[in-house]
Amino acid sequence: MSREATRARPGEAAPGRPAVAVVGGKLKVVRKARELGARVVHIQHPDRYDRAHWPYVDQALLVDYTDTARLLPLAAALHRAYPFDAVVSLTELGLRPAAQIDDLLGLGGTTLDTVDLLLDKWRMRRRLAALGLSPVAAALGRTEADLRAFAAAHGLPIVVKPTSEAGSLGVTAVRDAAGLAAVPARFRELARRHAGELAAGLDRFLMEEFLDGPEVSVETLSFDGRHVVVAVTDKLVGGPGFVELGHSTPSRHPAPLLRRVEDLVAAFLDAVGLRHGPAHTEVKLTGRGPLVVESHNRVGGDRINELTEVAYGVDMDRYALGARLGLVEPLPAAPPPRAAAAIRFLTPPPGRVVEVTGADRVRADPALVELELTVAPGAVVRPLTWSEDRAGHVMARGASAEEALAHCARLHDLIGIRTEAVT
Numbered sequence: 001m002s003r004e005a006t007r008a009r010p011g012e013a014a015p016g017r018p019a020v021a022v023v024g025g026k027l028k029v030v031r032k033a034r035e036l037g038a039r040v041v042h043i044q045h046p047d048r049y050d051r052a053h054w055p056y057v058d059q060a061l062l063v064d065y066t067d068t069a070r071l072l073p074l075a076a077a078l079h080r081a082y083p084f085d086a087v088v089s090l091t092e093l094g095l096r097p098a099a100q101i102d103d104l105l106g107l108g109g110t111t112l113d114t115v116d117l118l119l120d121k122w123r124m125r126r127r128l129a130a131l132g133l134s135p136v137a138a139a140l141g142r143t144e145a146d147l148r149a150f151a152a153a154h155g156l157p158i159v160v161k162p163t164s165e166a167g168s169l170g171v172t173a174v175r176d177a178a179g180l181a182a183v184p185a186r187f188r189e190l191a192r193r194h195a196g197e198l199a200a201g202l203d204r205f206l207m208e209e210f211l212d213g214p215e216v217s218v219e220t221l222s223f224d225g226r227h228v229v230v231a232v233t234d235k236l237v238g239g240p241g242f243v244e245l246g247h248s249t250p251s252r253h254p255a256p257l258l259r260r261v262e263d264l265v266a267a268f269l270d271a272v273g274l275r276h277g278p279a280h281t282e283v284k285l286t287g288r289g290p291l292v293v294e295s296h297n298r299v300g301g302d303r304i305n306e307l308t309e310v311a312y313g314v315d316m317d318r319y320a321l322g323a324r325l326g327l328v329e330p331l332p333a334a335p336p337p338r339a340a341a342a343i344r345f346l347t348p349p350p351g352r353v354v355e356v357t358g359a360d361r362v363r364a365d366p367a368l369v370e371l372e373l374t375v376a377p378g379a380v381v382r383p384l385t386w387s388e389d390r391a392g393h394v395m396a397r398g399a400s401a402e403e404a405l406a407h408c409a410r411l412h413d414l415i416g417i418r419t420e421a422v423t
Contacts (some may be wrong), residue, residue: 018325019084023065024094030056033116036322041084061180065097075101086324090298110297116296121206122163131271134292137209147180150207157210170240173210184304211284216251217300218265218281219308221319223330225275229268231308232258244302248342249311252401261290268292278320303343308343310369310397340401342408346391350383351419358414367407370395381419391417
C-alpha cells in the first residue's frame with residue numbers, strides 16, 4: 001500500500017537548511033532531526049505515521065518502504081519536487097531501502113554493497129575470510145546432513161543462526177547430535193511464526209564454529225572513513241540461545257585488550273566499506289584474540305544509545321542524522337567517560353501475568369534512568385527465544401560500571417512479575 005507524498009504541517013526549520021530523508025524508525029528520530037535544524041522528509045509505513053509527527057516533518061512519503069519496487073520511483077519523484085541531501089535509517093528493515101534510495105539518487109552515503117555485506121552474515125564471513133581478517137569457520141546449510149558434516153569438521157558445539165535478522169532471532173548453540181537433528185524443524189517453525197519480512201533469513205542457516213569467551217559491542221561513528229569508537233559495551237547473554245539480558249558501559253575489560261578490540265573493529269569497518277554514520281559491532285573475546293561476530297550500520301538496539309549518552313554524553317542518533325549535513329561537528333576523538341550506565345531486561349517465567357509489583361519503588365530510586373514494563377496483568381509471557389520475548393527493562397546510572405551494575409541488579413530484583421501457567 002502506498003500514498004502520494006503529502007505536505008505535513010510546516011515545521012520550524014528555516015528554508016535553505018539541508019534536508020534529510022528518514023526511512024522508518026520511531027517518532028524520536030524525526031524529532032531529533034528537526035531539533036538539529038534539518039528539513040525532514042519521512043518515509044514511513046502509513047499505519048505508523050500520525051498527527052504526532054506533524055510538528056517535525058516537512059514532507060511525508062507514506063509507503064511500505066520494504067516494497068522497493070514501489071518505493072524507489074516514488075522516492076525519486078519526491079526528490080525531484082522536494083530535494084533532500086541525505087537518506088538515513090536507524091531501523092534494521094530500513095537500512096537496505098535507505099541505501100537503495102541513496103544509490104539511485106547518487107547522494108554519496110552508505111553504499112548498498114556495504115549494507116548488504118552487513119545484513120548478510122554469510123557474505124560478511126566470506127569477505128573477512130578473503131582478507132584474512134577475524135577468521136571464523138563458517139558454512140551455509142539447509143539440512144541435518146549439512147549440520148553433521150560441519151560438526152564433524154569443526155567439532156561441537158557449533159553456532160547456528162539465520163543469514164540475516166537481528167534481536168538474536170534463531171541464534172543457538174548446538175551441543176550434541178540431538179540438537180543437530182532439531183535445527184531444520186526449528187527454522188521451519190521460526191519461518192512460520194515470523195512470516196513475511198522477518199522470515200527472509202530463515203530459509204537456510206549459517207553454521208559457525210563456537211567462539212568461547214565474553215562478548216562486547218563496539219559503538220562507533222564514522223566520518224568520511226575515519227572511525228571513532230564512542231563506547232565499548234559489556235554484554236550479559238543467557239537464556240536458551242544468545243538473547244541479551246543486559247549491558248553496561250564503560251567496559252570493564254583491561255585497556256590493552258580493548259585497544260585490540262578497537263583496532264579490529266576499525267579494520268573491519270574498512271573491510272566492509274563503511275565510511276559514514278554509526279555502527280554497532282559485536283565482538284567475542286576468545287582465547288585466540290578478539291573476533292567479530294556481526295555488525296550493523298546503525299545504532300545498537302536494547303537502548304544502547306541511551307547507555308552511551310549517559311556514560312559519554314554522545315547521542316549517536318544526532319550524529320547519524322546530522323553529521324554529513326554539517327549540522328553536528330564530527331567527533332575529533334573517542335570521548336572520555338563521564339559516568340557509567342547499565343541495563344537489565346525483565347525475563348519472567350512464561351505464562352499469563354497475574355501481578356506486577358515494585359514499579360513505584362523503582363521509579364522513586366535516584367539511580368534509575370529508565371523503567372519500561374511491556375506486560376501487565378492478563379498479558380502472556382512467551383518462552384525466551386529472542387529479544388521481543390523480554391518483558392521490559394531497568395536502566396541505572398553510577399559513578400563506575402561496577403556501581404551502575406549493582407544499582408541495576410538491585411532495581412531489577414525489586415520488580416516482581418508473577419505468572420501462572422496458561423491452560
